[in-house]
Amino acid sequence: MVARAGARSREGRERRRQAVLDVADRMFSERGYHEVSLDELAGDAGISKPGLYAYFGSKEGLYVAALRRASEGLAARVEAAVAGTAGSPEQRMWRGILALLEFIDENRAAWTMLHRERVAGGGRYFEEVDRAHERMAALISDLSAETAAARGIAGSALDAAEPLGHAFVGTCESIARWWLDHPEVPRGTVAMHLMNVAWMGFGDLVEGRMWLPEAGQ
Amino acid sequence: MVARAGARSREGRERRRQAVLDVADRMFSERGYHEVSLDELAGDAGISKPGLYAYFGSKEGLYVAALRRASEGLAARVEAAVAGTAGSPEQRMWRGILALLEFIDENRAAWTMLHRERVAGGGRYFEEVDRAHERMAALISDLSAETAAARGIAGSALDAAEPLGHAFVGTCESIARWWLDHPEVPRGTVAMHLMNVAWMGFGDLVEGRMWLPEAGQ
Amino acid sequence: MVARAGARSREGRERRRQAVLDVADRMFSERGYHEVSLDELAGDAGISKPGLYAYFGSKEGLYVAALRRASEGLAARVEAAVAGTAGSPEQRMWRGILALLEFIDENRAAWTMLHRERVAGGGRYFEEVDRAHERMAALISDLSAETAAARGIAGSALDAAEPLGHAFVGTCESIARWWLDHPEVPRGTVAMHLMNVAWMGFGDLVEGRMWLPEAGQ
């Protein structure tokens, strides 16, 4: 009998872990946490149920591991494209958006799972899910500060920044989700829409083109 | 615990139905469909489990009834504020947004449930959930058309309308969700943010202030 | 408003009771005791569930009432044809068999229910079901005794009478059940088969044409 190459080695173990997480991404994203049974997941992943427990401790542990991997992967990818790179804030924002979309494109299942948990998870795994968010928000914040400084914008005009920042993230998710149903749209086009929403809104603020309700409306 | 009085009369029946739906809204929005057991829901609603079945036929039936009530209530409220009322498109949009926020404010649980199902439900109850969406989208579409006509905008400038329209809806939901965590912010302020996102983006499009990537970026 | 003729009178009450029993016969015979729900039965019979309880006290009470009516009807019919009527034992047996088949033909549901309970009921309603049996067995027994006396048969030849008598009843049921699936066969033909089985076996016994195993078989 031939030794199953690496299956018992250190790297084999890690490879197998990743393979299980791939299956978990797919199943959790397609059907949600509760609709997935470990019986089925173990079957699809070619592992025994006790094996699952050896790797992840519990169903929740597996779910968290999948969320964490997705969250970390996303943030790392975007950070690599933005932080400490050359170019104008605008150019770096553009590269960040492209990196975001690239990640989504290559990891649709993982991103869907992340998105679902963020908007509908009831906050139970907030910490796992929010890490990517915070790291990306920090990047945006930095870029915004740089830009504002360059344009000489005073702090008071940024009062609306928090909700609008939140809105920006929500918009990204919203458009990304729309993109999943329109895969024929090129990544660049989607990125352009995002840039417009992000930059235009910001520019409007800067230039005082803000809508205000008149009295009595 | 719900008031028992008169549950056996015609009106009592309807009142009881509504009371059960109130509890359902709360529990489903807090914990999601699967995390709610009928045992518990029945207990909280002061009704027996067979009673639940007499009213709603199944757990799913109860969930759908709750979604439907929320969806219908939301759409009706916004329509009443916008359709066939006087004023400029801008003013009517403003009133529509206020009505939307008013509904959310008064029915946080119902709205949360609706939102969750829309963005993370896997489309199983798409029909129930989408009805409100479509009715509101139709309102926005009408207002946009009116505005565009008034400003003499050609069709070609509207190419980005679909994803941006989707983005607008997503933005509303996103800001509304943010609002749930910041109840101290007055409704009017939130409405203003929404108006800005909605109107400014549209105005930008109209006036050709669109961002485009330069070659090689 | 017109008085629902008789519905509240003594006879109306009895008529309604019978109508409910008719429905019960049908449903119990088609699907068995447990597969029938009172909800459905009440619906089919056009009566409310509390109404059912007013008439029969319980589901079991309804079932027993139906069994009793069937059992009593069957025995009465056969007795009327045999007991105290004129003719040879053979002729009276023939008329008895015809009466039995007539009853089955006219009350298939009731007979099926009775039969089912007899062979598969676990004896719980043995008393209800066995009454008809005993009364018919008594008739057969009388006829046999008359015949045996007439032919001058000694007691010892009748040792096998009990199992063969039982066999005769079983055969009747068996053939009757077969008949339900072959309604095109005329009643007279079925009766003839029964007469042959009954009479021939008996005649064989009388005339010593009994099969005996040889040693070593």
Next chain:
Amino acid sequence: MVARAGARSREGRERRRQAVLDVADRMFSERGYHEVSLDELAGDAGISKPGLYAYFGSKEGLYVAALRRASEGLAARVEAAVAGTAGSPEQRMWRGILALLEFIDENRAAWTMLHRERVAGGGRYFEEVDRAHERMAALISDLSAETAAARGIAGSALDAAEPLGHAFVGTCESIARWWLDHPEVPRGTVAMHLMNVAWMGFGDLVEGRMWLPEAGQ
């Protein structure tokens, strides 16, 4: 309570399956499908409810498995005694009847369950239950044909064969059932009764001793 030993090995599994089926035979035969709850059955069989599902898939699956085992066992036993064995048709019939009674004697519960389902089951599990019947009927048919050929009987005398064949089977069941209540009667005696019913009726037919109604009876 069933012996636990070795339930986790290959043979242990099969042994346990059989032990559960034994309990199922007993409970189903005593009380009928609906009166048996899996809770109780699992308790009596010394297995957990999920265990039951692992072995049989559903309550119905368990019932069918029990029916199938009984049906197969019965037919196999009788076939082994009759098919391809030496001796006259009469002798082989005798051995077949003995085998039938032997099976019933050793598997009273299984046989009762089979019998109940056959005569009162509404045909839902007809296929499972009918297999044994058909195999035994084929044996009888062959023996009859041999006998008829040996005695030079023309076809026309066999017109009544179908209902009388059915009657024979019903008679067997009927006598067997009677035997369950009279366990003191030796198996050979019961077999003799059956032979007489079977053989005598046949012989009567052959020799034209058929009863016919006179006109006007």
Next chain:
DNA sequence: AATGAATGAGTTTTCATTCAT
């Protein structure tokens, strides 16, 4: 007297988790 409404007690079934080999 008759019935719409209500429910306690029970059913089958599923699933995450753990033994024991």
Next chain:
DNA sequence: AATGAATGAAAACTCATTCAT
């Protein structure tokens, strides 16, 4: 180390029966 086998706990759902009008 890896896994076939086992189960405690809980879920959705049904039904005979009774209340209250």
